[in-house]
Amino acid sequence: MKGNLTLVLGAGALAAFALAATPASAGGWSRSGDGVGPYGRTWSSSGSGYCAGGSCTSNQVFVGPNRGVTSRSGSMSCYGGTCNHSATVTGPRGGTRTRNSSWTSY
Numbered sequence: 001m002k003g004n005l006t007l008v009l010g011a012g013a014l015a016a017f018a019l020a021a022t023p024a025s026a027g028g029w030s031r032s033g034d035g036v037g038p039y040g041r042t043w044s045s046s047g048s049g050y051c052a053g054g055s056c057t058s059n060q061v062f063v064g065p066n067r068g069v070t071s072r073s074g075s076m077s078c079y080g081g082t083c084n085h086s087a088t089v090t091g092p093r094g095g096t097r098t099r100n101s102s103w104t105s106y
Helices: 002-019
Strands: 022-025 028-036 042-052 055-063 069-079 082-090 096-104
Touching: none
Parallel strands: none
Antiparallel strands: 022 028, 028 042, 042 055, 055 069, 069 082, 082 096
């Protein structure tokens, strides 16, 4: 039970750091965080992004307890009521996944 509680607190800490992002510049942001999970294993994360002219980009890195690195790069742009989103995630073993989506508001 204690291990599960520690994991929940670690995830909560990550959410708190994400919500407390600090501006990197006018339209930019950056954040970082770390925590301790079950069995005393540590993790860390960092990210940054920038928005201008209807487009945003962001990059995040997560380092897990076994030093495995997962990274995410994404972008989104909205013009004329249509938004396009693309994100690529690369896992600790080098595998990648890309997701593209588009939506229109009426």
